[in-house]
Amino acid sequence: DQQVKQNSPSLSVQEGRISILNCDYTNSMFDYFLWYKKYPAEGPTFLISISSIKDKNEDGRFTVFLNKSAKHLSLHIVPSQPGDSAVYFCAASASDKLIFGTGTRLQVFP
């Protein structure tokens, strides 16, 4: 039972354009959501988070949107840069355990 789903395994975007990564969840008890970025041979690094009491959180080029009624969150990267090429994981928690999605590989090309 995959409680956190990232249905797009990969995404290719041109440099300077917007990247939109999507994530769906099934557990309505999740109250905190995070995005992590992972480069090859490295551990995931925290990118941005959002509490369930908010619907938007912005940090520089990164914005996370939460639609609780649809149980959907998305990460927007504007403008996309080649250095953003990595695997992006969304994660959700209801208490102390983080449940991760399967990841989306983003490739930003010149």
Add this chain to the structure above:
Amino acid sequence: GAGVSQSPSNKVTEKGKDVELRCDPISGHTALYWYRQSLGQGLEFLIYFQGNSAPDKSGLPSDRFSAERTGGSVSTLTIQRTQQEDSAVYLCASSHGRPWNTEAFFGQGTRLTVV
């Protein structure tokens, strides 16, 4: 240390042997997590520690897997009688603990290959 440290970084072992993976969390972090990532898969939760106790062991795949944490710091994940399907990258993360409104910091992982 400055970050989460895992050792070894790579481990090749023969099927049927036992392996022990180590995680040194960030000093002062009370919560410690083990995840694994198999080839082409997402991050699979294994176990969570709060201090030295493990309130959630639900992710351990079988009784061949065990983990302990001593002194609220270092944790070891032990896999007995390794199987080829155990091959994966094992990731450790630590955080300040409840609630999950502070990010978890991950180590670089241990790549385990069972031949």
